Amino acid sequence: MFIETRFHGPDGSANGGYAAGLLAGHVPTDTVTVTLRLPPPLGIGLAVTQEDDRGHDVRLWDGERLIAEARTGAIAVPPVPPVPFEQALEAAEKFRRNKEHPFPRCYVCGPERDAGDGLRLEPGLVGDGIVASPWEPVGTPDEATVWAALDCPGAWAFDSSGRPMVLGTMTAQVTGLPAEGERCVVMGLARSREGRKLHAATAVYGADGRLLGRAEQIWIEIDPERFGT
Structure with missing residues (x-):
């Protein structure tokens, strides 16, 4: 690999x-x-x-x-429900106002990545511990790209600005692939916290509301100096 x-x-x-x-x-x-x-x-x-x-x-x-x-793996809980695409657009504006991104060149959510070179997800708050991001794929995503889209919104549900965390475990199910330019919504939900261990859920929905993928995650807060942040 x-x-x-x-x-x-x-x-x-x-x-x-x-x-x-x-x-x-x-x-x-x-x-x-x-x-x-x-x-x-x-x-x-x-x-x-x-x-x-x-x-x-x-x-x-x-x-x-x-x-x-x-x-x-297996997932036994319902997926995070979607919000309308227009609400995800408004949430993205909140994300852009956040200047403390721990990994600004991240392929998924890094604001310093060019469109087409990264996914440029912008997960902003839409509720208590719930974030949403619009996503209009450039090119035709494969399953690994959907797994990537399911990644970072889980961390942002806990507001990871200034508090870097890395993915520890992810259980995911991909049920479909979006088309190029499709107006998708990616959701993130903060489930619970155990010290430095955080439990989150994410989901990706297509323009017609169909579930494309879902995940349950464990994130680990880390020492900022470990990755030079």
Whole structure:
């Protein structure tokens, strides 16, 4: 498996959702749980090993370093419901006023990425612990891109400005792919907190309200100096 350098979250590390989505593609089920053990490296060849006969448990390695694990998962709770696209546009304006982005070059939500080079999601508040972002894909997204879109809004539901956090575990299910330029809405919900561990949920909806993907996540707050923020 190879993660191109442009798909980073923190500088020098892959975006967690995108890396998880690539690895999830090696598991032959529609719902997959990915646990990230170390920041996924960029621009080098990574080994994927199969830990069972059916391929329902795989691991990602950088030499002898275990980077991530993926296995068949399940989601038992309802998805975060959507808001109208126009409300997501208004929420994006709130996001733009926030000047304390921990990873401004993030492939998913980095404001310093050019349109087309990054997803440029802008998850702004629409309720207590609920964020929404408009998303009009440039090009035709694949499943790993939908996993990426499902990533960062979970952190922003906890207002991650000035408090960097990284994805620890993500269980996601992708049920459809948006068309190029489709007016999608991406939702994020803050479920609960246990010290530095935060539980979130995300969902992506198409222009007609159909559910394209959903995720349950665990985020970990980190020392800002770890990634040079």
